[in-house]
Amino acid sequence: MENIRVLEIKEDIASRNNEQAKSIRAELKEKKICFLNIMSSPGSGKTTLIVNLVNRLKDRYRIGVIEADIDSAVDAYTVAEKTGVKTIQIHTGGACHLTCQMSYDSLCALGVDDLDLVILENIGNLVCPAEFDTGATANLVILSVPEGDDKPLKYPLMFEVASAVAVTKKDVLPAFDFSIESAEKNVRMRKPDAPVFFVSAATGEGMDCLVSYVEGEIAKVAG
């Protein structure tokens, strides 16, 4: 039937998003700005980790933070208060992920030309944010100990797009049935070459290595 035309909306949205993401990434690299997109489940400790990372890096680098949520601004207030770096809260109005356009608008609203590092806390969701390239120069995926070591089995794409994985809340390991070996094996199944860090933002354990990783990402972009 020649009078029927099939419009692949999802693919079209995705390919347009990916094209725009590439151009944002190119512009950020041109300006030597590292853009770190942090993704995870709700409540895995993204905000606490960001506060900890920023406080360990802010004396040496100029940093800004973008907090994305469907509703509420509690995370932006926490980050602004506990780190002192410039921070904005964006609301997605119900949307389960950030498109590249939302990410670009956020970078413009924050003002990034004077920064070395921009950290984006994406919507807490292990599914949808993985499908939309934000234009970030690196994706840090967080898995917290209470969630269980099997998450990479159930949410494959999120771990496939990870540049690195941080397993958080290591301090509560004794209270949960969580195997560090299984977690690492399950991450490797999805992304063989991603570094995996086991950390506790509460006690500081393992944070030095994660800080070194982020410094490496900043150095990569700074060339």
Add this chain to the structure above:
Amino acid sequence: MENIRVLEIKEDIASRNNEQAKSIRAELKEKKICFLNIMSSPGSGKTTLIVNLVNRLKDRYRIGVIEADIDSAVDAYTVAEKTGVKTIQIHTGGACHLTCQMSYDSLCALGVDDLDLVILENIGNLVCPAEFDTGATANLVILSVPEGDDKPLKYPLMFEVASAVAVTKKDVLPAFDFSIESAEKNVRMRKPDAPVFFVSAATGEGMDCLVSYVEGEIAKVAG
């Protein structure tokens, strides 16, 4: 411009889904089958809670379980092995939620005519599953202690569609900065009349009240 037509795809999908959900719910009530849709973040303890609930109810009711995941069948194996009730695993093929059609196909595949209670473990995601009515007769939303008491602020729709909320992993409360009062207040902001249960599937604390709630839901449908 009369030659332009705007197609509201999202609204159309949602309204068709909702119509179909109503007809599934009517059919289930006709057959006196309670259909409990359990939703939460990844790793909040849905499967452990289901195993516990089923083992406390299976001597008095005929139960079936539907496990939904993007990938892997670990949860279905766990439930089948630890409860002995009939269980199926469905894979969404990357999708972040179940549509009503997926839910209906799952009910048909499981075979529900000889059951009093069907439990659906939805995809671990606090956003998208809330937008799609599965045809369930009740929605139980789970929030685990390690996720934090602020989740109803950030994920409003999920708590608005809750028939009841279970706060899980109460046994690890001392290890986390989680206020039972704040959690309850935040849930009430989204859904004033939903009962809130504080439970630990690991120790059994609070499970009696949750079991009574589920029995009430079964009785409602059985009329």
